[in-house]
Amino acid sequence: MRPSRFPAPGPSSVSTATTTSYAGDDVTHALSHPCSEKERLRRRWNLVLAERERLLRLATSRLGRTTDAEDCVQEAMIRAVTFDALDESRVAALLTTITLRLCVDLQRGTQRDRRLAHRVQVLRTSRPETGSEVEHRVCERAAGAWLLTQMTGLGERERDVLLSRARGLSTAETANALEITYKSAESAFTRARSRMRVLYHEEMAR
Template sequence: MVQKTAGQSLSACSWEELLQHRDRLMRLVRRRLPSAQDAEDCVQETMARAAAHAALDRNRLGPFLTSVALRLCIDFYRDVERRRRLLQRAAVLDEPWTTEEDVCDEDFGRWLLGQVRLLHGREQEVILARAAGISTAEFARRHNISIKAAEGAFTRGRARLRTACAKALEGRAS
Protein backbone atom coordinates (compact mmCIF):
# COMPACT_ATOMS: atom_id res chain seq x y z
CA MET A 1 0.00 0.00 0.00
CA VAL A 2 1.27 3.48 -0.88
CA GLN A 3 1.65 5.81 2.09
CA LYS A 4 0.22 9.29 1.62
CA THR A 5 2.50 12.20 2.28
CA ALA A 6 1.23 15.57 3.51
CA GLY A 7 1.38 17.22 0.08
CA GLN A 8 0.03 14.31 -1.99
CA SER A 9 -3.23 14.94 -3.88
CA LEU A 10 -5.69 13.05 -6.03
CA SER A 11 -4.03 14.38 -9.16
CA ALA A 12 -1.37 11.76 -8.44
CA CYS A 13 -4.13 9.12 -8.46
CA SER A 14 -4.67 7.33 -11.69
CA TRP A 15 -7.95 6.82 -13.49
CA GLU A 16 -7.52 3.15 -12.62
CA GLU A 17 -7.95 4.02 -8.94
CA LEU A 18 -11.11 5.93 -9.75
CA LEU A 19 -12.43 3.18 -12.02
CA GLN A 20 -12.15 0.64 -9.19
CA HIS A 21 -15.21 2.35 -7.68
CA ARG A 22 -17.23 2.52 -10.92
CA ASP A 23 -19.26 -0.69 -10.51
CA ARG A 24 -20.10 0.08 -6.90
CA LEU A 25 -21.19 3.60 -7.81
CA MET A 26 -23.29 2.28 -10.72
CA ARG A 27 -25.14 -0.08 -8.36
CA LEU A 28 -25.62 2.74 -5.88
CA VAL A 29 -27.09 5.29 -8.29
CA ARG A 30 -28.92 2.85 -10.56
CA ARG A 31 -31.32 2.08 -7.68
CA ARG A 32 -32.00 5.79 -7.29
CA LEU A 33 -32.27 7.09 -10.84
CA PRO A 34 -34.93 6.24 -13.44
CA SER A 35 -32.69 5.10 -16.29
CA ALA A 36 -29.35 3.46 -16.92
CA GLN A 37 -28.26 6.48 -18.97
CA ASP A 38 -28.98 8.83 -16.07
CA ALA A 39 -27.00 6.53 -13.76
CA GLU A 40 -24.08 6.45 -16.21
CA ASP A 41 -24.10 10.24 -16.48
CA CYS A 42 -24.11 10.53 -12.69
CA VAL A 43 -21.17 8.16 -12.26
CA GLN A 44 -19.16 9.94 -14.98
CA GLU A 45 -19.84 13.32 -13.38
CA THR A 46 -18.82 11.91 -9.98
CA MET A 47 -15.51 10.66 -11.35
CA ALA A 48 -14.85 13.91 -13.19
CA ARG A 49 -15.39 15.86 -9.98
CA ALA A 50 -13.06 13.54 -8.09
CA ALA A 51 -10.41 13.92 -10.77
CA ALA A 52 -10.68 17.70 -10.55
CA HIS A 53 -10.46 17.71 -6.74
CA ALA A 54 -6.85 18.65 -6.01
CA ALA A 55 -6.72 18.03 -2.26
CA LEU A 56 -8.58 14.75 -1.90
CA ASP A 57 -7.19 12.24 0.56
CA ARG A 58 -6.73 8.86 -1.17
CA ASN A 59 -7.95 7.10 1.95
CA ARG A 60 -11.24 9.00 1.64
CA LEU A 61 -11.72 8.41 -2.11
CA GLY A 62 -14.53 5.85 -1.68
CA PRO A 63 -16.61 7.91 0.77
CA PHE A 64 -16.00 11.04 -1.31
CA LEU A 65 -17.25 9.33 -4.48
CA THR A 66 -20.28 7.94 -2.65
CA SER A 67 -21.18 11.34 -1.21
CA VAL A 68 -20.83 13.11 -4.56
CA ALA A 69 -22.87 10.43 -6.38
CA LEU A 70 -25.72 10.62 -3.85
CA ARG A 71 -25.77 14.40 -4.00
CA LEU A 72 -25.92 14.26 -7.79
CA CYS A 73 -28.93 11.93 -7.48
CA ILE A 74 -30.61 14.48 -5.23
CA ASP A 75 -29.76 17.24 -7.71
CA PHE A 76 -31.32 15.16 -10.48
CA TYR A 77 -34.67 14.98 -8.68
CA ARG A 78 -34.51 18.65 -7.69
CA ASP A 79 -34.05 19.50 -11.36
CA VAL A 80 -36.96 17.24 -12.34
CA GLU A 81 -39.20 18.97 -9.77
CA ARG A 82 -38.02 22.43 -10.86
CA ARG A 83 -38.85 21.63 -14.47
CA ARG A 84 -42.27 20.24 -13.49
CA ARG A 85 -43.12 23.45 -11.63
CA LEU A 86 -41.88 25.56 -14.53
CA LEU A 87 -44.05 23.62 -16.98
CA GLN A 88 -47.07 24.10 -14.70
CA ARG A 89 -46.47 27.84 -14.62
CA ALA A 90 -45.99 27.94 -18.38
CA ALA A 91 -49.27 26.05 -18.86
CA VAL A 92 -51.09 28.54 -16.65
CA LEU A 93 -49.60 31.47 -18.57
CA ASP A 94 -50.77 29.99 -21.85
CA GLU A 95 -54.43 30.17 -20.82
CA PRO A 96 -56.22 32.90 -22.73
CA TRP A 97 -57.29 35.69 -20.38
CA THR A 98 -59.91 38.06 -21.59
CA THR A 99 -59.98 41.70 -20.74
CA GLU A 100 -63.23 41.10 -18.86
CA GLU A 101 -61.53 38.54 -16.62
CA ASP A 102 -58.64 40.92 -15.96
CA VAL A 103 -61.02 43.72 -15.01
CA CYS A 104 -62.96 41.41 -12.68
CA ASP A 105 -59.74 40.15 -11.05
CA GLU A 106 -58.49 43.70 -10.48
CA ASP A 107 -61.85 44.77 -9.06
CA PHE A 108 -61.95 41.77 -6.71
CA GLY A 109 -58.38 42.51 -5.65
CA ARG A 110 -59.31 46.10 -4.77
CA TRP A 111 -62.40 44.91 -2.87
CA LEU A 112 -60.38 42.29 -0.99
CA LEU A 113 -57.70 44.84 -0.09
CA GLY A 114 -60.47 47.06 1.30
CA GLN A 115 -61.65 44.11 3.40
CA VAL A 116 -58.11 43.56 4.68
CA ARG A 117 -57.99 47.20 5.75
CA LEU A 118 -61.10 46.56 7.87
CA LEU A 119 -59.21 43.94 9.87
CA HIS A 120 -57.66 45.05 13.13
CA GLY A 121 -54.12 45.00 14.45
CA ARG A 122 -51.95 41.96 13.95
CA GLU A 123 -54.43 40.22 11.64
CA GLN A 124 -54.22 43.09 9.15
CA GLU A 125 -50.43 43.37 9.50
CA VAL A 126 -49.75 39.67 8.92
CA ILE A 127 -52.17 39.43 5.97
CA LEU A 128 -50.52 42.44 4.29
CA ALA A 129 -47.06 41.01 5.03
CA ARG A 130 -47.99 37.66 3.50
CA ALA A 131 -49.42 39.48 0.46
CA ALA A 132 -46.05 41.22 0.13
CA GLY A 133 -44.29 37.85 0.12
CA ILE A 134 -43.05 37.85 3.70
CA SER A 135 -43.35 34.48 5.43
CA THR A 136 -45.22 34.12 8.69
CA ALA A 137 -41.97 33.14 10.43
CA GLU A 138 -40.19 36.23 9.11
CA PHE A 139 -43.13 38.41 10.18
CA ALA A 140 -42.91 36.90 13.68
CA ARG A 141 -39.17 37.57 13.84
CA ARG A 142 -39.57 41.19 12.70
CA HIS A 143 -42.34 41.87 15.23
CA ASN A 144 -40.73 39.95 18.11
CA ILE A 145 -43.66 37.58 18.55
CA SER A 146 -43.84 33.82 18.47
CA ILE A 147 -44.43 32.00 15.20
CA LYS A 148 -47.59 30.50 16.71
CA ALA A 149 -48.93 33.99 17.45
CA ALA A 150 -48.23 35.12 13.89
CA GLU A 151 -49.78 31.96 12.43
CA GLY A 152 -52.83 32.41 14.66
CA ALA A 153 -53.30 36.03 13.54
CA PHE A 154 -52.94 34.96 9.91
CA THR A 155 -55.46 32.14 10.33
CA ARG A 156 -57.98 34.43 12.06
CA GLY A 157 -57.54 37.14 9.44
CA ARG A 158 -57.96 34.69 6.60
CA ALA A 159 -61.11 33.28 8.23
CA ARG A 160 -62.57 36.79 8.55
CA LEU A 161 -61.81 37.47 4.87
CA ARG A 162 -63.40 34.17 3.88
CA THR A 163 -66.53 35.11 5.85
CA ALA A 164 -66.63 38.55 4.20
CA CYS A 165 -66.36 36.92 0.75
CA ALA A 166 -69.15 34.46 1.57
CA LYS A 167 -71.40 37.29 2.79
CA ALA A 168 -70.67 39.34 -0.32
CA LEU A 169 -71.52 36.42 -2.58
CA GLU A 170 -74.80 35.98 -0.72
CA GLY A 171 -75.58 39.66 -1.19
CA ARG A 172 -75.03 40.62 2.47
CA ALA A 173 -71.93 42.75 1.88
CA SER A 174 -70.44 44.09 5.07
Protein backbone atom coordinates in the same frame (compact mmCIF):
# COMPACT_ATOMS: atom_id res chain seq x y z
CA MET B 1 48.91 22.48 21.51
CA ARG B 2 48.62 18.89 20.28
CA PRO B 3 48.43 18.48 16.51
CA SER B 4 45.08 17.23 15.15
CA ARG B 5 44.95 13.58 14.06
CA PHE B 6 42.61 14.52 11.21
CA PRO B 7 44.18 16.20 8.16
CA ALA B 8 42.72 19.44 6.91
CA PRO B 9 40.36 18.86 3.98
CA GLY B 10 41.96 19.42 0.63
CA PRO B 11 40.25 20.55 -2.58
CA SER B 12 39.26 16.99 -3.47
CA SER B 13 37.68 16.48 -0.04
CA VAL B 14 35.66 19.66 -0.37
CA SER B 15 34.53 18.67 -3.85
CA THR B 16 33.51 15.23 -2.63
CA ALA B 17 31.59 16.69 0.31
CA THR B 18 29.83 19.17 -1.94
CA THR B 19 28.89 16.44 -4.39
CA THR B 20 27.64 14.27 -1.54
CA SER B 21 25.55 17.20 -0.26
CA TYR B 22 24.00 17.76 -3.69
CA ALA B 23 23.33 14.05 -4.03
CA GLY B 24 21.63 14.08 -0.65
CA ASP B 25 19.42 16.96 -1.76
CA ASP B 26 18.47 15.01 -4.88
CA VAL B 27 17.57 11.96 -2.81
CA THR B 28 15.47 14.07 -0.43
CA HIS B 29 13.72 15.73 -3.39
CA ALA B 30 13.04 12.35 -4.95
CA LEU B 31 11.64 10.97 -1.70
CA SER B 32 9.35 13.98 -1.28
CA HIS B 33 8.06 13.55 -4.86
CA PRO B 34 7.69 9.76 -5.24
CA CYS B 35 5.68 9.91 -8.44
CA SER B 36 4.88 12.23 -11.27
CA GLU B 37 1.56 14.00 -11.78
CA LYS B 38 0.70 11.54 -14.53
CA GLU B 39 1.27 8.56 -12.23
CA ARG B 40 -0.76 10.21 -9.47
CA LEU B 41 -3.73 10.73 -11.81
CA ARG B 42 -3.45 7.16 -13.08
CA ARG B 43 -3.52 5.83 -9.52
CA ARG B 44 -6.54 8.00 -8.66
CA TRP B 45 -8.45 6.88 -11.74
CA ASN B 46 -7.81 3.26 -10.84
CA LEU B 47 -9.26 3.92 -7.39
CA VAL B 48 -12.42 5.66 -8.60
CA LEU B 49 -13.06 3.26 -11.49
CA ALA B 50 -13.14 0.41 -8.99
CA GLU B 51 -16.22 2.08 -7.45
CA ARG B 52 -18.04 2.77 -10.73
CA GLU B 53 -20.48 -0.16 -10.76
CA ARG B 54 -21.47 0.44 -7.13
CA LEU B 55 -22.05 4.13 -7.82
CA LEU B 56 -24.14 3.34 -10.91
CA ARG B 57 -26.42 1.10 -8.85
CA LEU B 58 -26.71 3.82 -6.21
CA ALA B 59 -27.49 6.59 -8.71
CA THR B 60 -29.94 4.45 -10.67
CA SER B 61 -31.85 3.62 -7.49
CA ARG B 62 -32.22 7.35 -6.82
CA LEU B 63 -32.95 8.55 -10.36
CA GLY B 64 -34.48 5.53 -12.08
CA ARG B 65 -32.85 6.50 -15.38
CA THR B 66 -29.61 4.87 -16.52
CA THR B 67 -28.44 7.79 -18.66
CA ASP B 68 -28.88 10.31 -15.84
CA ALA B 69 -27.19 7.92 -13.41
CA GLU B 70 -24.20 7.53 -15.74
CA ASP B 71 -23.88 11.31 -16.06
CA CYS B 72 -23.87 11.75 -12.28
CA VAL B 73 -21.32 8.98 -11.73
CA GLN B 74 -19.00 10.31 -14.43
CA GLU B 75 -19.15 13.81 -12.94
CA ALA B 76 -18.53 12.43 -9.43
CA MET B 77 -15.45 10.51 -10.58
CA ILE B 78 -14.00 13.55 -12.35
CA ARG B 79 -14.52 15.72 -9.28
CA ALA B 80 -12.87 13.15 -7.03
CA VAL B 81 -9.84 12.65 -9.28
CA THR B 82 -9.25 16.40 -9.65
CA PHE B 83 -9.79 17.17 -5.94
CA ASP B 84 -6.41 18.45 -4.71
CA ALA B 85 -6.90 17.40 -1.08
CA LEU B 86 -8.17 13.89 -1.94
CA ASP B 87 -7.64 11.35 0.84
CA GLU B 88 -7.12 8.18 -1.17
CA SER B 89 -8.05 6.02 1.81
CA ARG B 90 -11.55 7.55 1.78
CA VAL B 91 -12.25 7.58 -1.95
CA ALA B 92 -15.33 5.34 -1.65
CA ALA B 93 -17.00 7.56 0.97
CA LEU B 94 -16.22 10.74 -0.97
CA LEU B 95 -17.60 9.31 -4.21
CA THR B 96 -20.79 8.24 -2.45
CA THR B 97 -21.32 11.73 -1.02
CA ILE B 98 -20.65 13.49 -4.34
CA THR B 99 -22.89 11.10 -6.29
CA LEU B 100 -25.82 11.51 -3.88
CA ARG B 101 -25.55 15.30 -3.98
CA LEU B 102 -25.43 15.30 -7.77
CA CYS B 103 -28.54 13.09 -7.83
CA VAL B 104 -30.35 15.53 -5.55
CA ASP B 105 -29.29 18.48 -7.72
CA LEU B 106 -30.54 16.70 -10.84
CA GLN B 107 -33.86 15.85 -9.18
CA ARG B 108 -34.31 19.45 -8.12
CA GLY B 109 -33.61 20.67 -11.62
CA THR B 110 -36.07 18.18 -13.10
CA GLN B 111 -38.79 19.15 -10.65
CA ARG B 112 -38.14 22.83 -11.26
CA ASP B 113 -38.48 22.31 -15.01
CA ARG B 114 -41.72 20.40 -14.51
CA ARG B 115 -43.19 23.11 -12.31
CA LEU B 116 -42.19 25.77 -14.82
CA ALA B 117 -43.75 23.81 -17.68
CA HIS B 118 -46.93 23.38 -15.65
CA ARG B 119 -47.11 27.09 -14.91
CA VAL B 120 -46.61 27.96 -18.56
CA GLN B 121 -49.41 25.58 -19.50
CA VAL B 122 -51.70 27.06 -16.86
CA LEU B 123 -51.01 30.58 -18.08
CA ARG B 124 -51.81 29.56 -21.63
CA THR B 125 -55.13 27.93 -20.79
CA SER B 126 -56.41 29.79 -17.74
CA ARG B 127 -59.08 32.44 -17.99
CA PRO B 128 -58.35 36.03 -16.90
CA GLU B 129 -58.50 36.46 -13.14
CA THR B 130 -61.21 38.56 -11.54
CA GLY B 131 -60.43 41.40 -9.17
CA SER B 132 -61.08 39.25 -6.08
CA GLU B 133 -58.81 36.47 -7.36
CA VAL B 134 -55.99 38.91 -7.96
CA GLU B 135 -56.47 40.34 -4.47
CA HIS B 136 -56.44 36.84 -2.98
CA ARG B 137 -53.21 35.96 -4.80
CA VAL B 138 -51.53 39.19 -3.63
CA CYS B 139 -52.54 38.44 -0.04
CA GLU B 140 -51.16 34.92 -0.31
CA ARG B 141 -47.82 36.22 -1.54
CA ALA B 142 -47.69 38.81 1.24
CA ALA B 143 -48.44 36.14 3.84
CA GLY B 144 -45.75 33.89 2.39
CA ALA B 145 -43.19 36.70 2.47
CA TRP B 146 -44.07 37.46 6.10
CA LEU B 147 -43.78 33.80 7.13
CA LEU B 148 -40.38 33.64 5.47
CA THR B 149 -39.13 36.40 7.78
CA GLN B 150 -40.33 34.40 10.79
CA MET B 151 -38.26 31.34 9.91
CA THR B 152 -35.27 32.80 11.73
CA GLY B 153 -37.00 31.75 14.95
CA LEU B 154 -36.88 28.07 13.96
CA GLY B 155 -34.08 25.67 14.74
CA GLU B 156 -31.52 25.10 12.00
CA ARG B 157 -32.81 21.65 11.10
CA GLU B 158 -36.47 22.72 11.10
CA ARG B 159 -35.60 25.70 8.89
CA ASP B 160 -33.59 23.61 6.41
CA VAL B 161 -36.28 20.94 6.18
CA LEU B 162 -39.07 23.48 5.72
CA LEU B 163 -37.17 25.30 2.97
CA SER B 164 -36.44 22.02 1.18
CA ARG B 165 -40.11 21.03 1.28
CA ALA B 166 -41.08 24.51 0.06
CA ARG B 167 -38.82 23.97 -2.96
CA GLY B 168 -40.83 20.90 -3.88
CA LEU B 169 -38.69 18.09 -2.44
CA SER B 170 -40.40 15.12 -0.84
CA THR B 171 -39.62 14.02 2.72
CA ALA B 172 -37.32 11.26 1.44
CA GLU B 173 -35.49 13.62 -0.92
CA THR B 174 -35.12 16.17 1.88
CA ALA B 175 -33.65 13.53 4.18
CA ASN B 176 -31.13 12.52 1.52
CA ALA B 177 -30.20 16.12 0.74
CA LEU B 178 -29.61 16.99 4.40
CA GLU B 179 -28.07 13.58 5.21
CA ILE B 180 -30.53 12.82 8.02
CA THR B 181 -32.99 9.99 8.55
CA TYR B 182 -36.47 9.99 7.04
CA LYS B 183 -37.98 10.09 10.54
CA SER B 184 -35.86 13.10 11.53
CA ALA B 185 -36.90 14.99 8.39
CA GLU B 186 -40.56 14.16 8.95
CA SER B 187 -40.46 15.24 12.62
CA ALA B 188 -38.60 18.46 11.83
CA PHE B 189 -41.13 19.35 9.13
CA THR B 190 -44.06 18.70 11.47
CA ARG B 191 -42.54 20.88 14.20
CA ALA B 192 -41.69 23.69 11.78
CA ARG B 193 -45.12 23.66 10.16
CA SER B 194 -46.89 23.74 13.53
CA ARG B 195 -44.73 26.61 14.73
CA MET B 196 -45.35 28.65 11.58
CA ARG B 197 -49.09 27.99 11.76
CA VAL B 198 -49.19 29.30 15.35
CA LEU B 199 -47.26 32.43 14.38
CA TYR B 200 -49.58 33.06 11.42
CA HIS B 201 -52.77 32.73 13.47
CA GLU B 202 -51.34 34.98 16.21
CA GLU B 203 -50.53 37.64 13.62
CA MET B 204 -53.98 37.39 12.00
CA ALA B 205 -55.68 37.73 15.41
CA ARG B 206 -54.11 41.12 16.08
